[in-house]
Amino acid sequence: MNKILNHFLLILIISSHATFSFASNHYPITRESKLNNERGKLLYTQYCASCHQVNLSGAEDWKGYDADGHRKAPPLNGTxxxxxxxxxxxxxxxxxxxAKLIKNYEGKMIGFEEDLSDKEIDYILGFIKSHWNDEYYDHQISISIK
Ligand code: HEC
Structure with a gap:
């Protein structure tokens, strides 16, 4: 199957079957707070950069598969x-x-529920969003408003 389509199906499955609940946060998450973005950057560097790269560019040739046959880490920088x-x-x-959202998932994106609080996850999201252009950022904010 086309890999991009595959990815969208994956997300569709997650969106329709995920019934996990988590502490309600203040959505949408903005990138307005420089302090929170800095907090997110530190956490990102510690927990995410090894796969998604320090500059958020993702693994080289990220649409391909790694030696284990798993999908590689995609860029988070808006590309x-x-x-x-x-x-x-x-x-x-x-x-x-x-891993916890998809039955029999064997890929490499494991959850960070043991390491990161909801707040910390959202700091990271704010930091990630600080890399997106205004058009993508505004669009993503509009689909995140609750
Ligand atoms: C061990 C490598 C690894 C680490 C560490 C890792 N990721 Fe990932 N991440 C991946 C892979 C691989 C995928 C693609 C998963 C798939 O399709 O199976 C992914 C996917 C994602 C996605 C979905 C992206 C999209 O465009 O759909 C997000 C968001 C994400 N990771 C955020 C993070 C954050 C934030 C951290 C740190 C807290 C992190 N990841 C740490 C490997 C990693």
Whole structure:
């Protein structure tokens, strides 16, 4: 199957079957607070950069598969499709990983629920959003308003 389509189906599955609940946060998450973005940057560097790269560019040739046959880490900097997902979906992906959202998931995006609080996840999201152009940012905010 076409890989991009595959990805969208994945997200569709997550969106329709995810019934996890988590502490309600203040959506949409903005990138207005420089302090929170800095907090997010520190956490991102510690927990995410090893796969998504320090500059958020994702793995080289990210649309391909790694030696284990798993999908590679996509860019989070706005050149991929992260900005197509609402805050709620992104929060769940980071908190629970695909591992807990998709049955028999064998890929590498595991959840960070043990390491990061809901607040910390949202600091990271604010930091990620600070890399997007205004058009993508505004669009993503509009689909995240509750
Ligand atoms: C061990 C490597 C690894 C680490 C560490 C990691 N990720 Fe990922 N991430 C991936 C992979 C691989 C994917 C694609 C998953 C798939 O399709 O199976 C992914 C997907 C994602 C997505 C979905 C992106 C999109 O465009 O749909 C988000 C958001 C994300 N990761 C955020 C994070 C954040 C935030 C952290 C740190 C808290 C993190 N990841 C840490 C490997 C990693």
């Amino acid at each position: 991929g499709h992260t900005w197509h997902h609402s805050d709620e979906t992104l929060h769940q992906i980071i908190k629970y990983g695909f």
